[in-house]
Amino acid sequence: MSTTETEGRIYDVAGQDWDELVKAVSESSDERLVVNMGPQHPSTHGVLRLVLTLDGETVTEARTVIGYLHTGIEKNMEYRTWTQGVTFVTRMDYLSPIFNETAYCMGVEKLLGITDRIPERAQAIRVMMMELNRISSHLVAIATFGMELGATTPMLFGFREREMVLDLMEYITGLRMNMAYVRPGGVSVDLPAGAVDKIGEFLKIMPGRIKEMRKLLDENPVYTRRTKDVAYLDLTGCMALGVTGPMLRAAGLPWDLRKSQPYCGYETYEFDVPTQNTCDVYGRYLVRMAEMEESLKIIEQALDRLSGPLKGLPVMIEDKKIGWPSQLALGPDGLGNSPDHIAHIMGSSMEALIHHFKLVTEGFRVPAGQAYASVESPRGELGAHVVSDGGTRPYRVHFRDPSFTNLQAVPATCEGGMVADVISAVASIDPVMGGVDR
């Protein structure tokens, strides 16, 4: 126990006997207590550190410390081709990889000036994958939230349902997470045979499962007491702090980029933007639940198009100077270049081999300039500021990650509340540290 006399007596917790510490603290007259929550605390969503000043059970000051998961993704991308960048961005916010990829690819496509030439089937697949991803992300948000409040059933429910989505992701892209599926110009590979049926099955099961979760939580007195009127943040606060996503919609503003500034053809889908006006944790939970139901509607519409009018159409831009030269195929050792393509470039066409080599090693050039593309990720507006100097590599890519911005709301939502409510406040922001720190 250290007793440095700088700002009064300081008690350190460093693996000593707790009885001693409790005794010493109880003898002290100073009620102010500074507690470090995290960075390795299970309820801080990864490596978030909160420095809380407590007066009894009340939080008088909450400071957020981030940076523990900074991996230099933005810097790394400057040393890889535009296509390779997808592999990096998918690892930022690891619960919503498809959104990261789509935002980045939309930025690159804007710079290339090919936004209108992306095949319709690719856009429909992107929409479908994004909505599947939104469901899996919201499920984790609700599941971990339940667990952090001490309820294991929502956690088990949430992860069980999320597994169904991840199985679909694996079936379609080859990977459960970090799939690098969306590429500049389209998507990396078309839906495999049987994917439509599998998603159809999922669409049959999922509404019942969401209902089950709602039955468990919506009216649950323990749950509502822990969430209602907790972590209040109204519209003014949201605007000032740049908070977007479910938090903003729980403050009553129906601001959803899918509706207000549609991309990837969202304007052609029918869905509602759920809102609540309670500005609290419970409202954010309800918004997330309702969003999952809306996502199911969108997936159903996208699936109808993919199995109907868009069947058999290309999923990568026709422009040979941009589109990836080979289609992927499933081999005995996993997903790789299709044998037909290998036979073509190795056996029959020298030009095709050169073309493949140039596009894969050197990559395509992107005209100089800057662009900003944004999508509505499960956590809010995810924006990609993409700068090119005319070369084959990004000059600078910056991500406006919603978790990063929304985390700034921690002091506004926690200060003056109970220490136990800090957990639900942070969980309702649903920060993913991979996205915050990048």
Place this chain on the structure above:
Amino acid sequence: MTTENLPGLPEEPVVRRGMFGVKDSGDTSGYNRLVVRRPPKLSSSRPYGSYFDEVADALEPAFPDAIERVVVDRGEITFHVRRERLPEVMRHLRDDPALRFELSLGVSGVHYPDETGAELHAVYHLCSITHNRRIRVEVSCPDADPHIPSTVQVYPTHDWHERETYDFFGIIFDGHPALTRIEMPDDWEGHPQRKDYPLGGIPVEYRGAEVPAPDRRRSYS
């Protein structure tokens, strides 16, 4: 290299001559006459099209001397603003009923080491929910005097974004309540996103061959 037969082609600035990857030996590739030029600085003139004219009409009369140039590119408008006037311009953008850019999407830094006197750029993306519009505001400062006034007073959300830009680029936002590093450790030296900061990395052996570190690999641009 002469450009007599290519009228209208700008002489400078030249980024690179010859083929990629040939720096230390004679170029035998036949591409030694290749010249790669830096793209010219863009500047757009009226009409800007779309809603951009309305935004410019509401902004420019109030600040005739603050806006250096306007660029309309790829369906987006960028106002290059003098750094001294940035807070006023931002406040006007937020509060003027004809503009009402309530939501800021943060600050993004870009380092252009070749732009002498304006090496460091801070880029602000603003969104108006009232009018459903987007604009971009860009400010630059020289490397020798990396100061830009803070806009946290106007958009509190810029708190962390300015700290991030300071951390990665070394732009000092004057008037920021607590400009400290946010992603890198407090005692870190240097600003990693700058172009003169190396990526780092070590060569890796793979099946007998050596794969160089990413920043040592051949660059085609």
